[in-house]
Amino acid sequence: AQTVTQSQPEMSVQEAETVTLSCTYDTSESDYYLFWYKQPPSRQMILVIRQEAYKQQNATENRFSVNFQKAAKSFSLKISDSQLGDAAMYFCAYGDTGRRALTFGSGTRLQVQP
């Protein structure tokens, strides 16, 4: 069974600084997808960034980028120029073409200090 591990329950960053959230996963599949979702307090989960495992190039979306290390089964999220609105729970998630359901990690709560 696939598992996703987020080892940092909480992280804190100063406004305008850079922070990296860690995620590791375990799978025997070769074709899969990885996602970072953001869940602000009492608000719905939104997609931050997605990575296909067959792509060697790391995905980027504006201030958000990932470091995808397939051999190490690591998928970290870097947030540059952190903003107050980035404060939220961040969930790493795994999905593959064989099983459509996403497997989520336990989340990292990010605080942004002004």
Add this chain to the structure above:
Amino acid sequence: DTGVSQDPRHKITKRGQNVTFRCDPISEHNRLYWYRQTLGQGPEFLTYFQNEAQLEKSRLLSDRFSAERPKGSFSTLEIQRTEQGDSAMYLCASSFVEQETQYFGPGTRLLVL
């Protein structure tokens, strides 16, 4: 495109009562998923549909839970004889068959007293 919607947003019920939640996916999405999220945890998969067919059910989905998607559009999740352990956020997500990205609704927060 208004995104995934869920109704109600909050539900308080007494133990033993039945509850039903509704999810309206993004209109062109033919896959629909239900997840459950307890406080401080990531969502856990319950079940998913492709069009009207229910293709997978988690072991979390006990026989008190039933989900339908009768015309391949909206879906309902019913919990019979609710228990306090059913208290959670119930999330719905949808995706397009050609993509793997799931888009989530705002959730229904259930409190069983």
